Amino acid sequence: MSAAALSPASDSPSAGALRSAVVVGAGLAGLTAAVELAERDVRVTVLEARERVGGRARGIEVAPGRWVDAGAAYLGDRHTELHALLAACDLKTAPTEMAGAARFALGSPEAPAATVEGRFPPLNAVALGDLFEQLEELAAAVRPEAPWLTPDAERLDALTAADWAQQQLPHPDARLFFPLFLGEMMAADPAKVSVLHMAFYLRSGGGLRYLNAFAGGAQQDRVAGGAHRLCERLARRLLAAGGVLRTAEPVLSVEQSDGEVTVRTPEGSYRAQAAVVAVPPLLADAIEYRPGLPVRRAGARTGRGCAVKLHLVFPEPVWRAHGLSGWSVNAAGPLLSTVDDTPPEGSPGVLTGFVTGAEAHRFAALPPAEQRAAAVAQARRLFPVLPEPVGFHVTDWVNEPWSRGCYAALFGPGDWSALGPALTAPHGRVRFAGTETSTEFFGLLEGAVRSGRRAAAELLDL
Ligand SMILES: Cc1cc2nc3c(=O)[nH]c(=O)nc-3n(C[C@H](O)[C@H](O)[C@H](O)COP(=O)(O)OP(=O)(O)OC[C@H]3O[C@@H](n4cnc5c(N)ncnc54)[C@H](O)[C@@H]3O)c2cc1C
Known part of the structure; x- marks a missing residue:
C-alpha cells in the first residue's frame, strides 16, 4: 500500500457540508463530477483503472500535433452541457467535413459500389x-x-x-x-x-x-484536437483545485460503515464521506459493494456495444479531389461504414472505418496483418484513388477490459424493466454516474457530462 493511498477520513460525516469524496473512474462523467466537487472545496480523490484519463474518449496522434478520435468524436448543438464544459475548458469545435458524394456497397461483395449524392441509400x-x-x-x-x-x-x-x-x-x-x-x-x-x-x-x-444527421445534427462537429482533450483539461482543473488523481488503480470494492465509505484498490484503501461510481454498467457490476446493492448494475443479458474503430492514414484526403466525401455504407465487412476524419488542418488524410455489430467480434479475432489487409483492400475497392496508407490504427473497444464495449452498454431483453428503476438510485453514501445512467443523451458524451453533474449535485445535497 503506498503512503499516498492512506487517506484517513478525518472529517466526521455529521460535520455538515460534504468535505471528502472518492470518484471511481476518470472518464468524462467521473471527471465532471470530480471537478464540480473539488471546485466547491470538497477534497476529491479520483481512482482510475487505466494509465490514462478519458475512458471511451481517447486520441491517436496520426502525425506530429494532429490528433483523431479513437473513441467518441461527434457532437451537436443540442449537446448544451458538453458545449458549456468545452467553453469552460477553453476548447473549440471543428465542423465535420461532409462535402461530396457518398459510396454505397449494398449488393454482393463483388458488385461495384454506387456513388450517390447525399446520404440516402x-x-x-x-x-x-x-x-x-x-x-x-x-x-x-x-x-x-x-x-x-x-x-x-x-x-x-x-x-x-x-x-x-x-x-x-x-x-x-x-x-x-x-x-x-x-x-x-x-x-x-x-x-x-x-x-x-x-x-x-x-x-x-x-x-x-x-x-x-451531420449538419444540424448530432454529428455536426468534433472537438478540435480530439475529445480526449476535454478529459485532460478536466484532470488539470481537478489537480489545480487540490484534487488527487490516481491512475492504474482499479477499484475492487466499495464498503460503507459508520457513515463513511472505504474504496479499495490493489494499492490501498481510500476513505471519504461519500463516493461516486462513474464506470460503465458491466464494470460497475464487477465491483464488490458492502452492503450489497439491492439491484445489480447489469443483468445476464446486458451486452457490450460492439465497435472496432479503424484509422487509415494517407498523406492527403485524396477522395475529396474526386468529389467524394469519404462517407460510405457497406453490406459486407469489415468496414460497414467509413467517414472522413481528416484533422481540420487538412492533412494527413484520415479515413475512419467502423466495424460494428456481430462483424466487430469476427474482425477483432483476426491477427493484425489480416485485419490490415482486409481493411485496406476494402477501402481501396470503395475509393479506388487511395494509395497505400502510411498509417493504420485499430482500436478494439469490444475487448477493452476497462470499457467492455462501446459506444455504450446495450440493454438486452428484460434489462430496462429490471435495472432501469435503480439506475440512478442512491446506495447509502454512494451515487452512480456514467453516460448509461443518463436518460438524456444516453451513450453519448453529453449524457456523461449530465450524469456527472447530477451525481455531484446529489452529493453536495447529502
Ligand atoms: C468508438 C466510439 C465512438 C463513440 N462515438 C461517440 C460520438 O461520436 N459522440 C458521443 O457523444 N459519444 C460517442 N461515444 C460514446 C462516449 O465515448 C461515451 O458516452 C462517454 O465517453 C462515456 O463517458 P463515461 O465517463 O460515462 O464512461 P467511460 O468513458 O467509460 O469512463 C469510465 C472510466 O472508468 C474507468 N474504470 C472502469 N472500471 C473501473 C474500476 N473498477 N476502477 C477504476 N476505474 C474504472 C475506465 O477505465 C474509464 O476511464 C463513442 C464511444 C466509442 C468508444
Whole structure:
C-alpha cells in the first residue's frame, strides 16, 4: 500500500457540508463530477483503472500535433452541457467535413459500389421510408425519463430488435439496411438489444433524424484536437483545485460503515464521506459493494456495444479531389461504414472505418496483418484513388477490459424493466454516474457530462 493511498477520513460525516469524496473512474462523467466537487472545496480523490484519463474518449496522434478520435468524436448543438464544459475548458469545435458524394456497397461483395449524392441509400425508398417511420413511432412512444413505464413496455422489453425486424420489415431492402443502421447508430447487433432499448436510445439522443444527421445534427462537429482533450483539461482543473488523481488503480470494492465509505484498490484503501461510481454498467457490476446493492448494475443479458474503430492514414484526403466525401455504407465487412476524419488542418488524410455489430467480434479475432489487409483492400475497392496508407490504427473497444464495449452498454431483453428503476438510485453514501445512467443523451458524451453533474449535485445535497 503506498503512503499516498492512506487517506484517513478525518472529517466526521455529521460535520455538515460534504468535505471528502472518492470518484471511481476518470472518464468524462467521473471527471465532471470530480471537478464540480473539488471546485466547491470538497477534497476529491479520483481512482482510475487505466494509465490514462478519458475512458471511451481517447486520441491517436496520426502525425506530429494532429490528433483523431479513437473513441467518441461527434457532437451537436443540442449537446448544451458538453458545449458549456468545452467553453469552460477553453476548447473549440471543428465542423465535420461532409462535402461530396457518398459510396454505397449494398449488393454482393463483388458488385461495384454506387456513388450517390447525399446520404440516402440506393435502396427501395418506400421500404426505407417505412422503416424510418416505424422507428420514429417507436421512439416517440417511449417515456424517455422512465422507459420501463412506456405503454406496452413489457412486450417491447421482451422482444429483440432482430425479432422486431423479422415481424415488421417485409421488404428485403429494409431488412438489409436495418442492421447496418443499428450498427452505425448504436454499435448494436439487433439480436442483442431489446426493442425498448433501441427505441429509448433513439429518443434519448434527440430522435432518429437528429442522431443520424451531420449538419444540424448530432454529428455536426468534433472537438478540435480530439475529445480526449476535454478529459485532460478536466484532470488539470481537478489537480489545480487540490484534487488527487490516481491512475492504474482499479477499484475492487466499495464498503460503507459508520457513515463513511472505504474504496479499495490493489494499492490501498481510500476513505471519504461519500463516493461516486462513474464506470460503465458491466464494470460497475464487477465491483464488490458492502452492503450489497439491492439491484445489480447489469443483468445476464446486458451486452457490450460492439465497435472496432479503424484509422487509415494517407498523406492527403485524396477522395475529396474526386468529389467524394469519404462517407460510405457497406453490406459486407469489415468496414460497414467509413467517414472522413481528416484533422481540420487538412492533412494527413484520415479515413475512419467502423466495424460494428456481430462483424466487430469476427474482425477483432483476426491477427493484425489480416485485419490490415482486409481493411485496406476494402477501402481501396470503395475509393479506388487511395494509395497505400502510411498509417493504420485499430482500436478494439469490444475487448477493452476497462470499457467492455462501446459506444455504450446495450440493454438486452428484460434489462430496462429490471435495472432501469435503480439506475440512478442512491446506495447509502454512494451515487452512480456514467453516460448509461443518463436518460438524456444516453451513450453519448453529453449524457456523461449530465450524469456527472447530477451525481455531484446529489452529493453536495447529502
Ligand atoms: C468508438 C466510439 C465512438 C463513440 N462515438 C461517440 C460520438 O461520436 N459522440 C458521443 O457523444 N459519444 C460517442 N461515444 C460514446 C462516449 O465515448 C461515451 O458516452 C462517454 O465517453 C462515456 O463517458 P463515461 O465517463 O460515462 O464512461 P467511460 O468513458 O467509460 O469512463 C469510465 C472510466 O472508468 C474507468 N474504470 C472502469 N472500471 C473501473 C474500476 N473498477 N476502477 C477504476 N476505474 C474504472 C475506465 O477505465 C474509464 O476511464 C463513442 C464511444 C466509442 C468508444
